[in-house]
Amino acid sequence: MLSNAFVMVAIIFVINVVYVTLSTIRMILTLKGRRYIAAFVSMFEIVIYVVGLGLVLDNLNEIQNLVAYAIGFGTGVIVGTKIEEKLALGYITVNVVSSNPDLKFTRKIREKGYGVTSWSSYGMDGDRLSMQILTPRKYELRLYEMIKEIDPKAFIISYEPKQIYGGFWVKQVRKGSLMKPKKKKVSEDKPVVQQPDVGPESKPGEK
Incomplete structure (x- = not known):
């Protein structure tokens, strides 16, 4: 052959x-x-x-x-x-600058499980909202779509970090809980402590 x-x-x-x-x-x-x-x-x-x-x-x-x-x-x-x-191995850090600081940008992205650090900044035309978002690469495109839905004019820069250490978000990734729907915690029944009744004629300090 x-x-x-x-x-x-x-x-x-x-x-x-x-x-x-x-x-x-x-x-x-x-x-x-x-x-x-x-x-x-x-x-x-x-x-x-x-x-x-x-x-x-x-x-x-x-x-x-x-x-x-x-x-x-x-x-x-x-x-x-x-x-x-x-x-899609590894992680991507995405820096976002929004020209509308009044948008609920940070809250909406955090609700989806992304790690976000935000701060107020100032650009040539006024106030800005700056954010640094950490995401696994497999969720990168989904994040871009979400950002464009919230603010189509947002400025986006992404790069790949070499090392990640610390933070609550990293712990969530290692536990595999990222992007999973959060379950509401059911409050446990606690014993009710009754407060002594205070009569209408009682005054503060009286026993």
């Missing part, structure tokens, strides 16, 4: 796509601090790499094999980044 030129090109292309895809995912996992998962992925990555490279080196006189290897490499980078976008 390997003697067929078209089959060889297809095999080299597929192998390199898989190899580079795993390599891209492994690198992203390493940057995200998922070192153990990255190490597990790297074991498959290196096996596929050796097999693919061996096929090319054994047939260096076939230019189509080199072309397939190069195209597969580029395709693998694209596929790897697409997979990482779907996985």
Whole structure:
């Protein structure tokens, strides 16, 4: 089967796509601090790499094999980044500036489970409401839609934080309670303490 030129090109292309895809995912996992998962992925990555490279080196006189290897490499980078976008690992910090400080911006976003820090600021045209919002990447697009619904003219900047520590919101994420509907606490029955009746003729201080 390997003697067929078209089959060889297809095999080299597929192998390199898989190899580079795993390599891209492994690198992203390493940057995200998922070192153990990255190490597990790297074991498959290196096996596929050796097999693919061996096929090319054994047939260096076939230019189509080199072309397939190069195209597969580029395709693998694209596929790897697409997979990482779907996985949506890590968190995003979103800075929002609203030109209407009277909007109930902070309350509405907090009700959805996002961590928000807000403060009053001043821009070229007057008062502003500034907010810093922390969200898992998988909820990023949902957050943008919510912001645009509240204030279509809001100014938005997002970036990826390298380290997150402390705060009530981080604890909620680790417990898996983010974005879950909050249940109302049922108040427990407490013994009623009756206050002594004060007659109409009683005065303060009298027993």
